[in-house]
Amino acid sequence: MPSAGNRPGRRIAGAVVAAMLLAALAAPAEAGLMGVPATPPPLSSAELSLVAANPLLAQLQADNPWVLRAALAGLEAPASGDAKGSLTLGPDDLALIGANPAFADMYRASPEAAADLLALIRTASGKGRK
């Protein structure tokens, strides 16, 4: 798992995977911990913008606000200012995606496959190509 603090930039996949793992492992537990408040501190306006623009983060906010905190930390969400900065995938993210087929599937795109599909439909129709 890539560390969030050893290089600049935002780690989208790392943050999301970390958040999902945390959600799976820790979700039922932390509400019952002594001394841990049920909800984390409020989000900054920049963090709220980021949550509003990303459905997965919004889901985490509803399901487990503590895990959302971890995800935002992984994303290195800006504390203030414009939250619309580009989210880029770094080498660690790409390695993580490569090692997790489910994530790779989300990014799957093939113009070659799209062209093949059209050719199949044309062939099935019995119409020739001009």
Place this chain on the structure above:
Amino acid sequence: MEPPTALATLHGRKVHAFCREVTRQPGDDLSKADETAALQADLSFMETLRAMKARFQLLVVGASATDDSGVLLALRQESLFQLAEFLFALQSYGIDSSGKIETLASLHNDHLLSIRDDRERMRRFGLSIDRLESALFTGDNLRKLVANFTMPTAAIDQSDLARFLVTVMSSETCRKLVLASEKAGFVSRARSPFGAVLVHTNGTLEEIYGTVLREARHAVSRK
């Protein structure tokens, strides 16, 4: 479509030379002025292609029956363009009979099996053997595909739609697009007594796709 292995194995200046060679037409001996004009036309074509996709998104969002931000976000995905392209092609190529949909399913099966037997192609498409084999039309699901498609209100099971689109998007992406399209009023979904989710398109996506395609073609021919 032939795999682009020739291009993929070339680098740097070799790619440059390769591109010059494949874009050269018989009898081409362009002067500098002609080359400049051809480049201008290429750039104009590039802009038209981009404008076509932007216009598609604009019209889709404009036609949506809801302004729910989650739905609009899904409608703006590139994969919706591919879904619309598939539906438009089915409609425009006249895939409207049991015979034609069965032929398409058979070609689809052959295509997936050929990908399965070509590991390099399978890797390039980002697919696994399990994924490919689960997208084959066999026995009962082929019969159900044909039966659903030839009902008075032609429909396609959501899972069959995902089968056809397996090479271009994940089944989860397909499901989310269909859900968003339903909320936008572009398709209806009905649960069949056999547990299938039957998707029926009202033609909006096909019409929008056809409109932007024709606009783009006219824009190119005017230049």
